[in-house]
Amino acid sequence: MHDGFYLIFLIRNQYVPADPQRFREKILDLLNRFEQQAKKLQFSADDIHDAKYAFCALIDETIVTQQDPSYFNLQNSWLISPLQLSLFGSQLAGYQFFEILEQLRSRGKERLAALEVFHYCLLLGFQGKYRIESIESLNHLVARVGDEIDYLKGKKVAFSPFSAIPDQIRNIIHRELPFFWILIFLLIFALLTFAGLRFMLNNQNDKALSNYQNVISAPQEQAHITIYLP
Numbered sequence: 001m002h003d004g005f006y007l008i009f010l011i012r013n014q015y016v017p018a019d020p021q022r023f024r025e026k027i028l029d030l031l032n033r034f035e036q037q038a039k040k041l042q043f044s045a046d047d048i049h050d051a052k053y054a055f056c057a058l059i060d061e062t063i064v065t066q067q068d069p070s071y072f073n074l075q076n077s078w079l080i081s082p083l084q085l086s087l088f089g090s091q092l093a094g095y096q097f098f099e100i101l102e103q104l105r106s107r108g109k110e111r112l113a114a115l116e117v118f119h120y121c122l123l124l125g126f127q128g129k130y131r132i133e134s135i136e137s138l139n140h141l142v143a144r145v146g147d148e149i150d151y152l153k154g155k156k157v158a159f160s161p162f163s164a165i166p167d168q169i170r171n172i173i174h175r176e177l178p179f180f181w182i183l184i185f186l187l188i189f190a191l192l193t194f195a196g197l198r199f200m201l202n203n204q205n206d207k208a209l210s211n212y213q214n215v216i217s218a219p220q221e222q223a224h225i226t227i228y229l230p
Contacts, residue, residue, distance in 0.1 A: 001034050001051060001055060001117060001120075003030055004027070004030055004031075004034070004055050004059070005120060005124060007027070007030075007059070008058060008059060008062055008124050008125075009124070011059075011062050011063065011066070012062065012066075012125070014068065014070075016068075016070045016071055016074060017074060020073060020074045020077035020078065021077065023074070024077075024078075024083075027059065027083065031052055031055070031056075031087075034048075034051075034052070035048055035052065038051070043113055044113075046111070046114070047111065047113045047114040050100055050104070050111075050114040050117070050118075051113070051114050051117040052087070053084070053087075053088055053093070053096075053097075053100065054097060054100075054114075054117050054118045054121045054126075055117070055121065056082075056083035056084045056087055056088065056093070057084055057093035057094075057096075057097045057121070057126060057128070058121040058124060058125075058126045059083060060078065060082040060083055060084055060093065061093070061094075061126055061127070061128070062124075062125070062126075063075060063078045064078060064079060064082075065131075093128065094128035094129045094131070095128065095129050097118070097121075097126065097128050098128060098129065100118070101115075101118050101145070104118060105145065105148060108152060109152045112149070112152050112153070115145070115148075115149060115152075116149060118145070119142070119145050119146060119149055122138075122141070122142045122145065123142065
């Protein structure tokens with residue numbers, strides 16, 4: 001699949017195939033060779049299928065979103081029959097890509113090979129539905145998937161506890177930590193915070209008033225008055 005990713009890089013850097021039909025045939029040949037090699041390496045049929053789908057989604061989007069007029073002929077030819085339609089019978093890769101991605105994430109190490117291909121596609125600029133939604137959310141997703149891959153490959157010991165999937169957080173807290181103890185911890189934290197702030201304010205007041213302590217001072221010698229009576 002590395003040759004396919006290199007083609008994506010070329011297209012994004014002003015490589016315009018002279019013959020769209022011949023270029024398409026080369027892509028199909030590349031996908032066939034990828035499938036044969038993957039089978040020899042004993043990758044699962046599901047991983048091979050999903051990896052091909054992800055690549056087709058990426059190259060379809062890459063071609064049709066180019067702004068340079070020199071891509072006009074290639075885009076017209078490609079829009080008639082995008083790869084995702086001719087090979088998978090669907091043109092909904094903008095949404096289905098992320099649905100499959102979530103399935104791969106839920107399967108963990110069992111689907112790591114396909115998950116890495118999806119991650120590469122995201123790194124190479126696939127946006128799908130996020131093109132009209134939130135790019136910030138997409139960037140967060142890409143980083144999150146990268147962390148998960150590192151973890152599955154043993155490069156990270158564990159995830160941060162704050163990176164748990166949002167809809168699981170409440171269940172984790174409820175199961176592992178009773179509400180009574182959560183309330184006690186919050187009260188202790190509030191008291192410590194109050195005590196710390198009070199200590200800091202007292203110190204600041206003492207320092208601020210120390211410069212004025214000697215403004216009014218008692219005279220060093222007492223005054224004496226002598227009264228003479230007649």
